[in-house]
Amino acid sequence: ARESARGYGTTERKPVFSRMLLAVIASAVLTVLPLGGRSISTSHEARFALLARDIVERGGWFEPRVGGEVYRNKPTLYPWSIAALSLPRGRVTEATAQAPVVAAAIGAILFTLLLGAALFGARAGLWGALILLTSYDFFAYSQLLLPDMLVVVFVTAAAYFFWRAQGDPPGRGALAAFYGALAMGVFAKGPVGLLPLLVAAVWLWSEHGPGGLRRLWSPLGIGLFAGATALWLGPFLAIGGQSFALDVLHADWLDWFVGFPSRGDLKDFAIEALLGSMPWTPLLPLALASGIRGWRSPGTRFAFLWFAVPLVLVALSLNPRARYLLPLYPAGALLIARWLETRGPARTVAGRVAGWASLAGALAAVAAPAWLR
Numbered sequence: 001a002r003e004s005a006r007g008y009g010t011t012e013r014k015p016v017f018s019r020m021l022l023a024v025i026a027s028a029v030l031t032v033l034p035l036g037g038r039s040i041s042t043s044h045e046a047r048f049a050l051l052a053r054d055i056v057e058r059g060g061w062f063e064p065r066v067g068g069e070v071y072r073n074k075p076t077l078y079p080w081s082i083a084a085l086s087l088p089r090g091r092v093t094e095a096t097a098q099a100p101v102v103a104a105a106i107g108a109i110l111f112t113l114l115l116g117a118a119l120f121g122a123r124a125g126l127w128g129a130l131i132l133l134t135s136y137d138f139f140a141y142s143q144l145l146l147p148d149m150l151v152v153v154f155v156t157a158a159a160y161f162f163w164r165a166q167g168d169p170p171g172r173g174a175l176a177a178f179y180g181a182l183a184m185g186v187f188a189k190g191p192v193g194l195l196p197l198l199v200a201a202v203w204l205w206s207e208h209g210p211g212g213l214r215r216l217w218s219p220l221g222i223g224l225f226a227g228a229t230a231l232w233l234g235p236f237l238a239i240g241g242q243s244f245a246l247d248v249l250h251a252d253w254l255d256w257f258v259g260f261p262s263r264g265d266l267k268d269f270a271i272e273a274l275l276g277s278m279p280w281t282p283l284l285p286l287a288l289a290s291g292i293r294g295w296r297s298p299g300t301r302f303a304f305l306w307f308a309v310p311l312v313l314v315a316l317s318l319n320p321r322a323r324y325l326l327p328l329y330p331a332g333a334l335l336i337a338r339w340l341e342t343r344g345p346a347r348t349v350a351g352r353v354a355g356w357a358s359l360a361g362a363l364a365a366v367a368a369p370a371w372l373r
Contacts, residue, residue: 016117019126020110027109027133031102031142036095038143045097045145047071052082053092062235075232077187078147097145104153105142109133111156112330118163119299120338127337128330137276137322138329147189148326154185155327158196159306166215166298179221183228195313195327199306206305207298261320269315272322277329280336282354282361287332287339289350300338307331 040046051064051071063070064079081100086092109129116125132138141149158181164171165178178196185193197216204212261269274281288307294300310328314320344351 016114016122016125019117019122019129020113023109023113023126023129023133024106026130027106030133030139031105034143035098035102036093038094038098038145040094040097040145048078048145048147049082049092049097051076051079052086052097055079055083056086056090056092062232072236074147074189075187077184077232078150081150098143101145101149102142104149105138107153108138108149108156108330111153111160112333115156115160115163115330116334116337118160119303119334120341124334124337124341127340128334131280131336132330132333135276135280135329135333136278137326141323141326146323148323150188151185151192152326152329154181154188154193155196156330157181158185159199159302159330162196162200163299163302173220175216175218176221176224179218179225180228183225186229187232192324192327195310196306198313199302199309202309203298203302203305206301260316261318265320266315269320269322273325276322276325277332279358279362280333282358283336283339284332286343286350286354287335290339290343291335294338294342303331303334303338307335 040049047066050066054064054066055061058065061076061080061083064076065071078100082092082097085096085099089096109132112132113125113129116128118125120128138152141152158178161171161174161178161181164174167174178200182193182197185196187193200216201213204215208215277284288304291300291304295304307328311325314324317324
């Protein structure tokens, strides 16, 4: 199914379900088979396993500790997930520490497929899911013991539910589910989970003008967000509201992100971002240019804004990191899938340049070990 006259895509159930099965099998083969084989060696990864171990041993769900100190740098959804999986055996293992990340990666693949099917058709949804799965950084972070992949699945789910809420007729309960996904994204890693709300607001403004922002109103959804956030924020504040404001809100969040990056940081960020989307990086400029040409289509504009708005925010933050771009990878994958569906078969100069650049890059990657020996 293609974008309708209004631009809100519709798809047939049967091809979507068959493609969902294919996407689950492909993502499971790549992400589940290595489960438990990774050694927990870095401090960034070890802290979450240690927090989960503290929860399992002490039962301190609302005040997990590392080295005897309460950890409040990030919300505790990821350690909670590890602890819940570790309770039956009474101990945290490499497998139970990695399992929530792998499950989140598979969930992100599924929501990318569903959103792509709604925006551009069932086949484009499958293309987008497989492109996302085989992007370097996405696969790499599906194997790392960090909460970033949990943010990706909830951001992608929020995008899907928001688009469902814009249908005609709107999806029942979709806007409430959108706020629920926002709450879980914030629970996973803090304010970065709110990015879909900003993208939704920008898209509504572009589609309906300032009055379109009223479409974000959902008493049930806002109540759901508030209740889910209070579940972890309440104990954080109870331990010490003033210290939370100074040590977490100010030092860990505002001071880390608010400001402009140095030229060196921006250069490193750009290089890491380009490498992170390999091997699909050469197609991304073609997909973005095609997205600009298709700006009048609501679905194309939504995917483009979902990619562009977080990219600009992260690039202009004080400490840009390539991993902060993970939530926009599904949008980039869907834009590439859209290009493959609409313009991929056409013989163009830009397409030839991208093709030869990809071939040269592949040959260089094969030959690199010999050069660096």
